[in-house]
Amino acid sequence: MKVHEYQAKEIFRKYGVPVPEGKVAFSRDEAQGIADGLGGYPVVVKAQIHAGGRGKGGGVKLAASNDEVGTLTDEILGMNLVTHQTGPEGKEVKKILVEAGQKIASELYLSLLVDRESACIVIMASREGGMDIEAVASKTPEKIIKVYVDPLCGIQGYQLRDVAFGLDIPSKAMKQFSAMLKQLYTLFVENDCSLVEINPLIITEDDQVLALDAKVDIDSNAMFRHKDLLSLRDLDEEDPQEVEASKFNLNYINLDGNVGNIVNGAGLAMATMDIIKNAGAEPANFMDVGGGATAEMVENALRIILMDQKVKAVLINIFGGILRCDVFAEGVVQAAKKTGINIPVVVRMEGTNVEEGKRILAESGLNLTSAVDLKDAAAKVAAAV
Amino acid sequence: MSIFVNKETKLLVQGITGREGQFHTRQCVEYGTNVVAGVTPGKGGQDMDGIPVFNTVRNAVEATGANASLIFVPPPFGADAIMEAADAGVDMIVAITEGIPVMDMLKVKHFLATKKCRLIGPNCPGIITPGECKIGIMPGKIHMAGGPVGVVSRSGTLTYEVVDQLTKQGLGQTTCIGIGGDPVNGTNFIDVLEAFEKDPDTRGIVMVGEIGGNAEEKAAEYIKAHVTKPVVGFIAGLTAPPGRRMGHAGAIISGSSGTGQAKVEAMKANGIHVCENLGEIGEISKKVF
Numbered sequence: 258m259k260v261h262e263y264q265a266k267e268i269f270r271k272y273g274v275p276v277p278e279g280k281v282a283f284s285r286d287e288a289q290g291i292a293d294g295l296g297g298y299p300v301v302v303k304a305q306i307h308a309g310g311r312g313k314g315g316g317v318k319l320a321a322s323n324d325e326v327g328t329l330t331d332e333i334l335g336m337n338l339v340t341h342q343t344g345p346e347g348k349e350v351k352k353i354l355v356e357a358g359q360k361i362a363s364e365l366y367l368s369l370l371v372d373r374e375s376a377c378i379v380i381m382a383s384r385e386g387g388m389d390i391e392a393v394a395s396k397t398p399e400k401i402i403k404v405y406v407d408p409l410c411g412i413q414g415y416q417l418r419d420v421a422f423g424l425d426i427p428s429k430a431m432k433q434f435s436a437m438l439k440q441l442y443t444l445f446v447e448n449d450c451s452l453v454e455i456n457p458l459i460i461t462e463d464d465q466v467l468a469l470d471a472k473v474d475i476d477s478n479a480m481f482r483h484k485d486l487l488s489l490r491d492l493d494e495e496d497p498q499e500v501e502a503s504k505f506n507l508n509y510i511n512l513d514g515n516v517g518n519i520v521n522g523a524g525l526a527m528a529t530m531d532i533i534k535n536a537g538a539e540p541a542n543f544m545d546v547g548g549g550a551t552a553e554m555v556e557n558a559l560r561i562i563l564m565d566q567k568v569k570a571v572l573i574n575i576f577g578g579i580l581r582c583d584v585f586a587e588g589v590v591q592a593a594k595k596t597g598i599n600i601p602v603v604v605r606m607e608g609t610n611v612e613e614g615k616r617i618l619a620e621s622g623l624n625l626t627s628a629v630d631l632k633d634a635a636a637k638v639a640a641a642v
Numbered sequence: 643m644s645i646f647v648n649k650e651t652k653l654l655v656q657g658i659t660g661r662e663g664q665f666h667t668r669q670c671v672e673y674g675t676n677v678v679a680g681v682t683p684g685k686g687g688q689d690m691d692g693i694p695v696f697n698t699v700r701n702a703v704e705a706t707g708a709n710a711s712l713i714f715v716p717p718p719f720g721a722d723a724i725m726e727a728a729d730a731g732v733d734m735i736v737a738i739t740e741g742i743p744v745m746d747m748l749k750v751k752h753f754l755a756t757k758k759c760r761l762i763g764p765n766c767p768g769i770i771t772p773g774e775c776k777i778g779i780m781p782g783k784i785h786m787a788g789g790p791v792g793v794v795s796r797s798g799t800l801t802y803e804v805v806d807q808l809t810k811q812g813l814g815q816t817t818c819i820g821i822g823g824d825p826v827n828g829t830n831f832i833d834v835l836e837a838f839e840k841d842p843d844t845r846g847i848v849m850v851g852e853i854g855g856n857a858e859e860k861a862a863e864y865i866k867a868h869v870t871k872p873v874v875g876f877i878a879g880l881t882a883p884p885g886r887r888m889g890h891a892g893a894i895i896s897g898s899s900g901t902g903q904a905k906v907e908a909m910k911a912n913g914i915h916v917c918e919n920l921g922e923i924g925e926i927s928k929k930v931f
Contacts, residue, residue, distance in 0.1 A: 376751035408748040479743035508889040523889025524797020527879035545889040576799040632921030
């Protein structure tokens with residue numbers, strides 16, 4: 258689960274990780290009120306969307322006066338912000354963060370994430386902060402410090418020193434930096450984060466350490482033990498069809514093509530998208546109804562796919578294991594009766610109770626095209642659009 | 643021959659009295675797996691279809707000599723169940739549970755480093771040696787006993803699709819293993835490849851990967867250096883957009899790493915026969931093996 262910068266900074270404050278003074282605003286008046294309370298100008302106005310690259314996209318601006326805060330707020334609130342992470346369609350800005358400006362001596366990069374291979378939490382840091390860190394990592398990997406923390410032992414003093422000396426932290430800021438990094442690690446573990454990233458982490462002219470930016474991603478699988486964090490989910494930032502799908506425990510992602518597809522299992526769903534593309538068409542979505550799908554889930558899956566106006570044909574590919582083909586077929590029939598299907602639907606089923614499933618579909622009177630295998634299914638659906 | 647499990651395997655099921663646990667225990671028994679015990683805390687002394695249920699894994703192992711465990715407990719208790727099995731001396735642990743938090747799996751992985759057991763999963767379909775032993779949720783019927791193909795995969799239903807095509811081509815399987823779709827798991831591709839290489843009855847290997855992480859790239863390098871048997875490879879998610887998690891927690895392209903294209907290229911560069919269209923994996927395997 259992604260959270261906004263202002264929410265990430267609230268979590269930082271709770272753990273004593275220093276951040277600039279500031280607050281979230283939803284209107285011009287609110288923004289100007291917050292700016293006046295920050296004890297001086299300039300202040301920074303930052304668009305709050307779930308995507309990086311906001312500065313380059315024009316979503317982060319410096320204001321020298323209260324009037325300018327007003328002008329910039331008008332400009333940014335409601336704008337369609339396009340960054341390299343939003344895709345060309347961009348994202349509408351619905352809230353901004355107003356923060357005190359800082360006198361920056363140096364900009365650093367700091368992040369914590371899970372390393373799959375070592376099964377450790379890895380701290381990545383670089384003196385080249387504020388820049389595109391992936392470019393730094395690929396062109397000059399020696400400029401990235403990596404420290405692997407054993408999750409059973411937690412972060413050790415020497416590891417804090419490895420990072421601090423590696424970053425050349427000024428001696429006056431050393432104590433504060435080490436305390437902050439230790440707290441970040443605690444925050445990461447206690448909140449089941451999958452990523453905590455600060456870019457840039459700054460050293461101010463008076464040797465203070467400050468997280469100028471904050472990005473926190475939380476492991477969705479761990480939400481059962483973080484009821485308090487559930488309120489940080491922002492449905493405005495998510496695709497409405499994806500939100501609808503998540504209510505029924507369906508794994509759905511909206512894409513650009515015109516061939517809708519419903520599959521059981523994530524791997525098979527990805528492979529089905531690929532095979533649609535191989536046949537010369539474009540997948541309109543990823544939809545995994547899961548291993549233990551019920552007839553009701555299948556019904557909702559089909560309904561959600563048919564909500565999408567760009568879908569011109571649907572491919573249903575089921576390999577019945579836990580999900581039996583007869584259960585699946587019942588779901589398709591129910592959905593078709595309720596919503597009506599007026600575009601071509603190709604069905605390919607295999608596995609547990611496949612004969613029963615085929616019988617249910619055949620006797621339903623629905624206009625479905627059946628396919629003998631995957632290649633046949635992809636060819637038929639590509640021909641239909 | 644086969645790898646990891648066979649006729650001698652004595653299975654216990656953690657979470658045997660739950661809905662899924664009951665259903666799949668019956669399926670395993672029907673397939674011929676020797677299920678000797680179940681574990682559900684608080685239900686010790688009862689039985690499920692005549693299979694004795696115990697309160698703890700340790701009790702079950704002491705009473706029945708079980709050497710493998712199949713785990714169906716809900717995600718909040720997944721890590722605990724794996725560690726309990728490992729601590730009780732079970733050799734082979736298969737965790738089906740989907741949705742165990744990564745932080746829990748980090749701890750499990752380091753905990754297991756001091757134990758002698760093997761973990762398969764979590765979030766996986768399990769392991770099957772056709773005709774001998776099925777520990778998992780895969781449909782037994784689609785498999786064909788006797789080899790010569792070993793199958794290793796990160797997916798569930800995608801593995802069934804592959805196995806089904808192999809069987810229809812008359813290619814039997816020695817052992818099929820789904821290692822699971824989570825970012826941090828137990829047994830990895832290389833562990834399985836190493837075992838298939840040593841197994842005289844496995845004469846060819848099918849390896850099914852997907853986007854995210856770099857396990858396929860590492861496996862491809864390993865194959866070039868250590869595997870003499872022919873390998874057919876497939877990667878799911880070549881058309882997946884970056885930054886979107888495709889169902890499995892591990893299936894996400896982040897930045898430039900984990901793309902399907904990079905994996906396909908790594909496979910080709912290391913002498914693996916790459917299948918680019920899932921519909922053809924049976925035919926290609928037939929030609930290669």
